[in-house]
Amino acid sequence: MYIPCKIIVKILMNNKGGDFIVKKTDYNTVFVPEEWNEEQKMLKQMIFDFLDQEIHSLESEHQAAKDLPEIIAILEKAAQLGLCGVAIEQKFGGSDLDFNTGLLYMEAFAYGFSFATTIGTHVSIGSLPIVYYGNEYQKEKYLPRIATAEIKTAYALTEPSAGSDANSGRTKATLNKEKNCYLLNGQKMWISNAGFADLFIVFAKIGDDDKLSAFIVEKEFGGITLGEEEKKLGIKGSSTRQVFFEDCPVPLENLLGNRNDGFKIALNILNSGRIKLSAAALGGAKFAMRKAVSYANERKQFGKSIGEFTAMQFKIGEMARKIFTAESAIYRTGRNIDKKELELKENAVPSNKIKLKALRDYTVECSLMKVYASEVLDYCVDESLQIHGGM
Ligand SMILES: Cc1cc2nc3c(=O)[nH]c(=O)nc-3n(C[C@H](O)[C@H](O)[C@H](O)COP(=O)(O)OP(=O)(O)OC[C@H]3O[C@@H](n4cnc5c(N)ncnc54)[C@H](O)[C@@H]3O)c2cc1C
Missing domain, CATH: 1.20.140.10 (Butyryl-CoA Dehydrogenase, subunit A, domain 3)
Known part of the structure; x- marks a missing residue:
């Protein structure tokens, strides 16, 4: 494989991976799937059994456009088995799986068709921003209820004019007159789980900032409306909708990380x-x-x-x-x-x-x-x- 020197130097300088291209690997340290232990194999089997019972037993797969209550019920059943808190620390009610077991979990859930997107969004992009960037107050407030799926999550980054170029988003967060909360205004699109999410991780620019900031936004804060379910080519059992924010009040303490950290x-x-x-x-x-x-x-x-x-x-x-x-x-x-x-x-x-x-x-x-x-x-x-x- 030909790899231009410039790329190799860049990889090494930035320490962002790709070591296998330029460094010698000790083959004794390379993981092979034969090394999965009994617990990991049991987790995979448990997910298969769960999906056999909840998804494969259905005559036809649920459709987000008409079966949201059923889809929500399956997510809640998964939570009862401890499957919604896999990336959450144990002190907040999760099981905090190691990274590789987390990948095995994702592989197993792919057997659940559209439901893989539903639960994948909840345990991954919808909640990891709090796991990785939340302060103790935010973690204590939200993570235990995310692990039980009492709170269901979504991740709202994409906008009609901001897809790959996510930092060009136009959603704004402005301080209210009393300066005790932000008011969110803007539009997000193609948001997985939007049809039933109680909590959105929303990316928006504060005032005239060039860079995005991230916010934990509860549906109950108000000022949030949803578009219709998108008519997709596939994964029709996964909810995908537009989300509109109109003067949605977000408490100051719900800023995630620091201002301008959103991107x-x-x-x-x-x-x-x-x-x-x-x-x-x-x-x-x-x-x-x-x-x-x-x-x-x-x-x-x-x-x-x-x-x-x-x-x-x-x-x-x-x-x-x-x-x-x-x-x-x-x-x-x-x-x-x-x-x-x-x-x-x-x-x-x-x-x-x-x-x-x-x-x-x-x-x-x-x-x-x-x-x-x-x-x-x-x-x-x-x-x-x-x-x-x-x-
Ligand atoms: C089923 C589904 C679920 C989704 N769920 C979520 C979600 O939960 N939350 C969320 O925030 N978003 C979600 N998205 C949105 C998804 O993240 C965006 O679709 C994605 O970021 C791409 O943006 P875009 O569709 O606007 O494509 P565009 O950015 O308009 O890209 C169109 C094409 O141009 C190419 N292109 C763009 N820029 C360049 C470049 N610089 N160089 C070369 N080629 C380029 C792209 O590769 C692509 O082929 C979802 C989308 C789908 C389809």
Whole structure:
């Protein structure tokens, strides 16, 4: 692989990951999925069993446009099993899984179709900003009720004119006359879980600031209205709506981190989301392959199972190759992030900085994984569909 020197130097200077390109790796330290312990395997099985019962037993998948109460009920049942507080510290009612087990959790939930997006949003982008950047007051106030799903969360960054260029958002936070709260005004779009969220992490600019700030916004504060459910191509069981803020009053103490920290918060949360999405893509790819193998064995043409034809075997072989590569790389990175956390702890780095710093050191890998695993998923779903013929 040719990698321009400039990129290598940049990676090393910024310490944002990609070490595997330029440094020697001790293969004894590389994690392989065969190392999952009994507890981790049980967690995965528990999620599969839960999804069999709550999702796969349905005649047809729930639709956010008409089945929100049912979707909410499943999220609450997941919380009863302790599945909504996996990234939250134990003192706030969570189980604080290590990073790699968190990836395994995401892989397992991909078996839940749209529900993977619902719970993924709740445990990840909707609550991690508080886990990583909240002060003790904010954590105590919100995290225990997020872990039980009494509070359901969403993450509101994207706007009609601000997608990839997220910092160009126009939503404003202005101090009210009494200077005791911010008034939020603006519009967010494509917000997952918006249809039922009780709490939104909202990114907005204070006054004439150039940079975003982040706010914890309760639906109950008022001044929030929702658009209709979006008519999406897929994941129809996941709620996606526009969110409008009109003089929504947000207490000063609900500013997350410091003023102007919003873009940094948004990017760091998305960075952790990238590798988590790759684990979810891996779970989806495995599901597509299992379906393909089972159909190829069962369907007979020309007097044989179609799985006996070389062309079908090639497709399945390619799926296995790609899945194996993605799985190896994702969990290797996850374990490295965990190891980095331990190293930072030993070096007395403040506890609230450890997770973020460990993740930052693997920014390159997180991005690589998201692209690669998404392509693997794309490939496996397409080929699985071909194997299913006109089904
Ligand atoms: C199902 C779904 C759920 C979502 N959930 C959430 C959510 O919960 N919260 C939230 O805040 N947002 C959410 N989003 C929004 C999502 O994060 C945005 O769609 C994403 O950031 C991209 O923005 P955009 O769609 O405006 O695309 P654009 O930014 O307009 O991009 C369009 C195309 O241009 C390309 N492009 C843009 N800039 C460049 C560049 N500099 N160089 C080269 N190419 C470029 C892009 O890669 C893309 O191919 C969701 C979206 C979907 C579809």
